[in-house]
Amino acid sequence: MYCPFCFNEDTKVLESRVIDDSMRRRRSCLKCENRFTTYERATFNLQVEKKDNSVQPFDLNKISMSLTLACGKPNDEHIADLTRKVQQKIIKKKSSPIKTSYIGKVILQELKKYNKIAYLRYVSVHKEMNDPKTFEKELQLIT
Numbered sequence: 221m222y223c224p225f226c227f228n229e230d231t232k233v234l235e236s237r238v239i240d241d242s243m244r245r246r247r248s249c250l251k252c253e254n255r256f257t258t259y260e261r262a263t264f265n266l267q268v269e270k271k272d273n274s275v276q277p278f279d280l281n282k283i284s285m286s287l288t289l290a291c292g293k294p295n296d297e298h299i300a301d302l303t304r305k306v307q308q309k310i311i312k313k314k315s316s317p318i319k320t321s322y323i324g325k326v327i328l329q330e331l332k333k334y335n336k337i338a339y340l341r342y343v344s345v346h347k348e349m350n351d352p353k354t355f356e357k358e359l360q361l362i363t
């Protein structure tokens with residue numbers, strides 16, 4: 221870990237705190253004594269296979285983005301919680317690359333439990349909803 225001010229490598233940890241899924245550490249540089257913060261987060265190697273068969277690295281931000289979109293007026297804590305649940309399910313599947321359609325399914329399952337309006341909104345964005353009958357069917361499934 222380099223000090224961002226003087227690039228010295230020796231830093232002292234002043235404080236460590238777990239925030240959501242990351243570890244925040246306040247550090248102080250032993251040379252210039254400036255203070256800065258670092259975040260640690262667990263990462264894992266997972267590839268995602270898209271509909272057109274292209275493969276991309278798994279991006280948790282995309283999941284929380286689409287959850288945020290679906291939830292309209294999102295509560296950050298709820299989004300973080302939902303994102304975590306989706307991630308856990310995806311990791312449990314233990315396959316890589318994992319298909320985007322599977323990720324979509326997991327997101328739908330979680331949204332359905334959380335908020336039916338958000339669930340419908342997600343469905344209308346992500347499934348081809350050009351067909352009104354499909355939409356009606358989804359409606360019936362949750363009502």
Ligand SMILES: [Zn+2]
Nearest residue numbers: 223226249252
């Ligand atoms: Zn420094």
